[in-house]
Amino acid sequence: MEMTLQQPATRQRDMRHPRNSLSARELGMLRALATAVLAALTLQACGGGGTSAAPKGINGTYLHVSTPDFYFGTRDVGTRATQSIQITNRGADIYPLNSITINGDDAEEFATDILDDVVLNPAEAITVDITFQPITDGRKFADFVVDYDTIQQVAESVNINEQNYYEGQELENAGNYRAAGQAYSDYIQGQPVTSNKRKAVIKLPVINESAIYGEGEDFDLYLSAIDLRDAGDLTAASQQLDVIHTLYPDGYLGDDALYLRGYIELMDKQDHTAALRTMQKLRQEYPDSTYYDTALYSEAIAQQEIGNDVVAREILLDLRYRHTGIDALGLTLPKDNLVSRLWFDRANAALDSFGSF
Numbered sequence: 001m002e003m004t005l006q007q008p009a010t011r012q013r014d015m016r017h018p019r020n021s022l023s024a025r026e027l028g029m030l031r032a033l034a035t036a037v038l039a040a041l042t043l044q045a046c047g048g049g050g051t052s053a054a055p056k057g058i059n060g061t062y063l064h065v066s067t068p069d070f071y072f073g074t075r076d077v078g079t080r081a082t083q084s085i086q087i088t089n090r091g092a093d094i095y096p097l098n099s100i101t102i103n104g105d106d107a108e109e110f111a112t113d114i115l116d117d118v119v120l121n122p123a124e125a126i127t128v129d130i131t132f133q134p135i136t137d138g139r140k141f142a143d144f145v146v147d148y149d150t151i152q153q154v155a156e157s158v159n160i161n162e163q164n165y166y167e168g169q170e171l172e173n174a175g176n177y178r179a180a181g182q183a184y185s186d187y188i189q190g191q192p193v194t195s196n197k198r199k200a201v202i203k204l205p206v207i208n209e210s211a212i213y214g215e216g217e218d219f220d221l222y223l224s225a226i227d228l229r230d231a232g233d234l235t236a237a238s239q240q241l242d243v244i245h246t247l248y249p250d251g252y253l254g255d256d257a258l259y260l261r262g263y264i265e266l267m268d269k270q271d272h273t274a275a276l277r278t279m280q281k282l283r284q285e286y287p288d289s290t291y292y293d294t295a296l297y298s299e300a301i302a303q304q305e306i307g308n309d310v311v312a313r314e315i316l317l318d319l320r321y322r323h324t325g326i327d328a329l330g331l332t333l334p335k336d337n338l339v340s341r342l343w344f345d346r347a348n349a350a351l352d353s354f355g356s357f
Helices: 024-031 156-173 177-189 196-213 217-230 234-247 254-268 272-285 292-306 309-322 338-354
Strands: 004-006 036-047 063-065 069-076 081-089 095-103 110-112 118-120 125-132 138-148 150-152 324-328 331-334
Touching (some): 095 110, 217 254, 292 309, 309 338
Antiparallel strands (some): 036 069, 095 138
């Protein structure tokens, strides 16, 4: 795939987002505070590239900031206040961040983190702390300036589709699950290419099921566990899933919770012994679960990683047998349905990787 690197433009463009202005009465109250300072920080950006669409990002890019305007309120001279923002790459291109600076007449009263070779790949984010330490009284303003490059990787349609994921995320956070499910569905159908695809694929079935079974505490816990895992807090995610399994074992998310916990143990924590126990428990407690074959396959992976190749091979043979339609005269064929063909082929491919015993 062809990639182009565009150099940053020399002209800075105002990145001021709409915000509610102070009323005259509020301004009068602020003027009466002789030892207090009102500070605001406005976001700006300069950089190369940009897109033809109008995403919710800075400077026409898919860089998104969590807080477009900082308002530190009234602060005493000599005190110190810090706020944090998050800069997220909501597109499928790559954004090297060259520098973050604070400009303006009052810039010396603000401070921020110093960037060191930060590159925002798709779906990645960084947190930046902004500190305000007033030296003199009065109204203080400054501009937060991000200098970046754009490494174009995909067609604009791919970037536009990526926004469906973030729309679904916002709708989900607002509790509008039906609309969130539609946004995630549109996103998946748009053939996404970033790591957000995996997140949407995990969430969509659960959100769709909630339309049938309801949105109880187990539903909230499960979505929270997914978000915690995405944030890298694997321990907290596993704890949430354990609560579901303990308090709602007969709920529609009981097997989902066990499977996700096992997946975290297998793929994220690389704790193959724990993953093996969890997947075995899943098959024992939920023999009719749609995760049964996936759990069986995961057990084979765990056994192989532990070093039990013979046991892993037997599990894969069992998985293949579950989906075998014809086994006669040296001919072995899968059952005539899509799921069986998928698992039959996957088991065969894994068995071939063992070679001859």
